[in-house]
Amino acid sequence: MPISFVDPGLSNVRLLNGYEARESPEGNSLRYANLDGLLKAIACALVRKPARLDSGEFRWLRRYIGVSQSTLAEIIGKDAQTVSLIERGKLPPALIDRELRRLAIEQLDLGAQAAVPLLEMVARTKALATTSYYGRLHNDSWDFTIVASTPKKATVSQHVRSAPSFQDNWAILNDIVHNALVTVSRRNDEVMSESVFQADMAFQSPAGVRGFKAHLTTRAASDRIVPLEQDYAQA
Numbered sequence: 001m002p003i004s005f006v007d008p009g010l011s012n013v014r015l016l017n018g019y020e021a022r023e024s025p026e027g028n029s030l031r032y033a034n035l036d037g038l039l040k041a042i043a044c045a046l047v048r049k050p051a052r053l054d055s056g057e058f059r060w061l062r063r064y065i066g067v068s069q070s071t072l073a074e075i076i077g078k079d080a081q082t083v084s085l086i087e088r089g090k091l092p093p094a095l096i097d098r099e100l101r102r103l104a105i106e107q108l109d110l111g112a113q114a115a116v117p118l119l120e121m122v123a124r125t126k127a128l129a130t131t132s133y134y135g136r137l138h139n140d141s142w143d144f145t146i147v148a149s150t151p152k153k154a155t156v157s158q159h160v161r162s163a164p165s166f167q168d169n170w171a172i173l174n175d176i177v178h179n180a181l182v183t184v185s186r187r188n189d190e191v192m193s194e195s196v197f198q199a200d201m202a203f204q205s206p207a208g209v210r211g212f213k214a215h216l217t218t219r220a221a222s223d224r225i226v227p228l229e230q231d232y233a234q235a
Contacts, residue, residue, distance in 0.1 A: 002134060002175050003030070005038075009060030012130070013042060014175065016168050018137030034140050039064065041135065041142035044110055047101045050148045050157060051129035052091065059087040061100060065107040075099065094125040101125075134172045145169075147176055 002014035018033045032038055046053060046061050053061065062072055062083075069083040076082075076099050086092045092100075098121055104110065116124070129148040136143050146157040 002171060005032075005042075005135065007060065009056035009063075010042070011056060012132040013135065014132060015135045016171055018135065018142065033137055034142065037140070038135065038137075038142050040108060041144055042133065043104055043108055045133045045144040045146055047104050047110060048116065048146065048157070049131055050124050050146065051127040051131055052094065052125050053097050053100070055087055055089050055091070058092050058097070058100060061104055062087075065104050067103060067107070072100065072103075075103070094122070097125040098122070132176070134168075134175070136168055145172060147172070149176070 002016050003019060005013040005015050007013070015032075018038070020031045020033075022029050022031055043061060043064050046057050049057070062069070067075075069087070070080045073080045073083050076096050078096070082096075086096070101121070127148075129150055132147045132149070134145040134147065136145070148157070
């Protein structure tokens with residue numbers, strides 16, 4: 001099962017491998033392989049996010065590239081209070097989001113790794129979606145699969161140097177469906193009789209790429225949402 005990578009500002013980064021659990025008198029801890037590469041890969045994934053950055057992602061990326069709030073404010077022609085408000089929970093305007101991503105591409109020399117046509121970047125920074133990032137270590141290099149989810153569908157983007165294994169993609173799919181169910185279950189203030197969640201993915205297997213669709217049907221039962229059907233069907 002994927003584990004969460006915990007760092008201030010990041011809440012949806014999950015790792016499929018590349019970590020080692022350690023026990024010590026002070027408690028349990030995790031050791032990550034190629035930590036510098038992992039952090040840079042996370043930054044690249046944020047730049048490639050197919051939707052607007054949230055405030056935590058915005059703050060993490062700004063800090064990672066080493067730009068202060070006042071410097072960023074000067075670059076975008078705003079005051080430092082504007083940046084502070086964004087990082088305390090306000091959704092960043094699309095123009096400011098794009099400027100931070102542009103700075104990250106320059107500062108980190110991401111080049112082709114994060115190259116996105118301008119019109120596509122405009123569309124991405126206007127879109128709103130809950131996004132999760134699944135990291136995988138291969139030959140000491142980190143790749144990320146990005147999953148952008150709306151209430152009823154997840155869109156998966158894989159921009160990787162090596163094809164993920166069938167097992168890795170299956171783990172991601174199960175995690176997507178589990179998180180979708182948990183999200184629906186927490187909507188106690190909504191009256192829902194039924195909800196259908198769909199995730200489309202391309203799985204890599206020894207036999208080649210296979211398309212899969214996952215359908216999760218849920219129905220309200222008393223005060224909670226329970227799964228009625230889980231259908232992982234090969235397309």
